[in-house]
Amino acid sequence: MPRTRVGRISAARLLALFGSMLLAVVALAGCGGGQDDSAERDVIGTLRIGVIGSTNTLTGPIGFAHSQGKLLEALKPLGVDKIEVYNFPNGPDLNQALIGGRLDVAQYGDTPALVARGSGLDTRLISITQFNLNAGVVAKDPNIKTLKDLAGKRIGVPKGSYIDRYLQGALQAEGITAELVHLYPADQEAPLNSGEIAGAALPGVVPSVTLQSFLLKGFHLVDSVYQNHPDLAGTSVTVAADAFLGKHPTFGAAWQKLHADAVTYTKDNWNAYVDFEIANSKAPAEAIRQAANPDNFAPEPFPARAVELLTGTKKFLAEQGSLKENFDLDSWYYRTDTSSDS
Numbered sequence: 272m273p274r275t276r277v278g279r280i281s282a283a284r285l286l287a288l289f290g291s292m293l294l295a296v297v298a299l300a301g302c303g304g305g306q307d308d309s310a311e312r313d314v315i316g317t318l319r320i321g322v323i324g325s326t327n328t329l330t331g332p333i334g335f336a337h338s339q340g341k342l343l344e345a346l347k348p349l350g351v352d353k354i355e356v357y358n359f360p361n362g363p364d365l366n367q368a369l370i371g372g373r374l375d376v377a378q379y380g381d382t383p384a385l386v387a388r389g390s391g392l393d394t395r396l397i398s399i400t401q402f403n404l405n406a407g408v409v410a411k412d413p414n415i416k417t418l419k420d421l422a423g424k425r426i427g428v429p430k431g432s433y434i435d436r437y438l439q440g441a442l443q444a445e446g447i448t449a450e451l452v453h454l455y456p457a458d459q460e461a462p463l464n465s466g467e468i469a470g471a472a473l474p475g476v477v478p479s480v481t482l483q484s485f486l487l488k489g490f491h492l493v494d495s496v497y498q499n500h501p502d503l504a505g506t507s508v509t510v511a512a513d514a515f516l517g518k519h520p521t522f523g524a525a526w527q528k529l530h531a532d533a534v535t536y537t538k539d540n541w542n543a544y545v546d547f548e549i550a551n552s553k554a555p556a557e558a559i560r561q562a563a564n565p566d567n568f569a570p571e572p573f574p575a576r577a578v579e580l581l582t583g584t585k586k587f588l589a590e591q592g593s594l595k596e597n598f599d600l601d602s603w604y605y606r607t608d609t610s611s612d613s
Contacts, residue, residue, distance in 0.1 A: 328358075333533050336536065338547060341533070345525065363431045384396070385585050385588055389588070399508055404474070406473065410490065433506070435472070470493060506577050535570050
């Protein structure tokens with residue numbers, strides 16, 4: 272297994288990490304206090320959605336629908352009169368808000384969602400939002416051409432993310448170890464340029480197109496999900512606390528229909544959707560266009576390929592000891608009469 276000791280980081284990097292942590296604290300505070308716990312509200316009123324990113328913006332087909340007022344329109348019959356979006360730097364930070372009842376719905380990567388459920392957080396998987404998510408490792412040193420060239424070296428990676436799961440799985444598959452340094456994607460360029468890290472593991476899916484952005488800046492690809500390890504592709508998921516779904520029993524089915532309608536509309540209006548993502552991103556438009564892939568979305572809440580990938584991720588995490596409880600994956604799915612796996 273790869274070593275995961277966090278090495279020394281420069282003062283600038285520490286300040287950047289502190290800033291990211293501070294943003295997470297601010298986001299937690301903004302989600303409201305425990306008196307507004309999801310399980311205690313008789314009427315939803317304001318629906319609070321947690322996402323990963325640098326802005327309080329919904330992305331993907333649901334975000335596209337929200338930009339046109341369709342999200343609120345679809346949920347108004349459930350007592351939703353307002354939607355608030357809170358961003359977090361990574362999944363573990365978002366989990367803390369979900370644990371505290373300060374979020375109703377969370378959209379994020381499969382790895383932190385699985386770890387949270389395996390740690391005793393009573394959530395239900397409403398839908399698999401995206402699947403076949405790409406990630407990759409880039410380097411600056413031209414002598415580093417393959418993942419094996421990074422053996423024993425330092426690689427930056429956002430720990431606890433689907434990128435982390437890909438990297439650890441790829442290192443294991445190659446039979447090598449490396450020193451993994453916890454760095455958010457936005458904080459990896461400077462240490463990569465300075466040589467503090469030899470490689471950077473990055474997400475390559477809309478809206479997190481750091482992989483494509485780094486390649487456009489002249490860094491070169493060392494390894495990726497799509498080219499080298501397709502079975503380590505990630506998924507992103509939409510979950511809600513079981514107590515929230517119990518208090519509002521029609522919400523899960525309504526969200527799944529909304530998901531299906533939004534995906535269908537997005538695929539039928541693909542160019543407009545890509546323009547929407549470009550307008551809401553600080554990344555280069557070309558990076559968004561390169562990463563956008565209609566095959567990452569399916570109208571079904573639990574498409575077969577996505578379930579296959581999610582099952583593999585859970586198996587890896589269980590073998591690694593990241594799950595305190597090796598729960599039954601099928602029992603995690605929030606199923607209605609119309610929910611299916613294919």
